[in-house]
Amino acid sequence: MPTVQKLLCSGGDLPTGSARRDTEILLSHCLGKSRAWLYTWPEKEVSQDCAKDFEKLLARRREGVPVAYLTGEREFWSLPLAVSEATLIPRPETETLVAWALELVLPSAASVLDLGTGSGAVALALASERPHWDVTALDVSQEALQVARGNALRTRLASVHFVHSDWYQGVKGQRFHALLGNPPYIDRDDPHLALGDVRFEPRSALVSSDSGLQDLGRLVAGAPDQLLDGGWLLLEHGCEQANAVRVMLHDAGFSQVSTRPDMSGQPRITGGCWYVD
Secondary structure, eight states, X not given: OOBHHHHHHTTTTOSSTTHHHXXXXXXXHHHTOOHHHHHHSTTOBOOHHHHHHHHHHHHHHHTTOOHHHHHTEEEETTEEEEOOTTSOOOOGGGHHHHHHHHHSOOOTTOEEEEXXXXXXXXXXXXXXXXXXXXXXXXXXXXXXXXXXXXXXXXXXXXXXXXXXXXXXXXXXXXXXXXXXXXXXXXXTTXXXXXXXXXXXXXXXXXXXXXXXXXHHHHHHHHGGGTEEEEEEEEEEOOTTOHHHHHHHHHHTTOEEEEEEEOXXXXXXXXXXXXXXX
């Protein structure tokens, strides 16, 4: 039977910049062990069935299928979240959106809306840090909501409310202290859509018209009717869209408009505060 060490070496030809890491994650997933365990017990023999499962995952990874879809899991804000091909893969850049929201001076029982929740990453991260907040998460995809609800149970954060809605339609008449969104913001002709993991992610969660700005514009335009006095709108966007989103917010009457960089220094999150006239 093959050993752990031998299987680790079999992923060296993966056409990615993280071949070793991908191999470790996939083998750990098949064995039900940590990556550290792999190096503690490199001479351990692996069953033929497990080795075959691992080789199947390697083959799909060679085709470009994202590791998160192969394992069905991705960590976000230290939460182990299930993902599927119905959801975007949570990315570290989006943690900047969560961090900014947690800095806002809001009531102890603030009402917060996560727009386009996908796997539930943002909503569940907020609920884990602010258990007394009233967090609502919406998505137009029933399949994504099913994943998000499962993650709420998985992380024992079942207090989050999930709503099937095309942006604000399902929450009309409700007002919130904060709105957070990571909407589609990639232009349909962007060459990055043919590269890397995004090739396998749901196009509806990635692509927006008007050079990627249509959905961002819809969220800005509808926000005043959904915000309480002094409430905030925080939006994730492409690194070249920051100025356009700031203009949108200013034109809509928001104040304290600013942009924050993500962990790699790219301008990624723009927000503003809404005051009722």
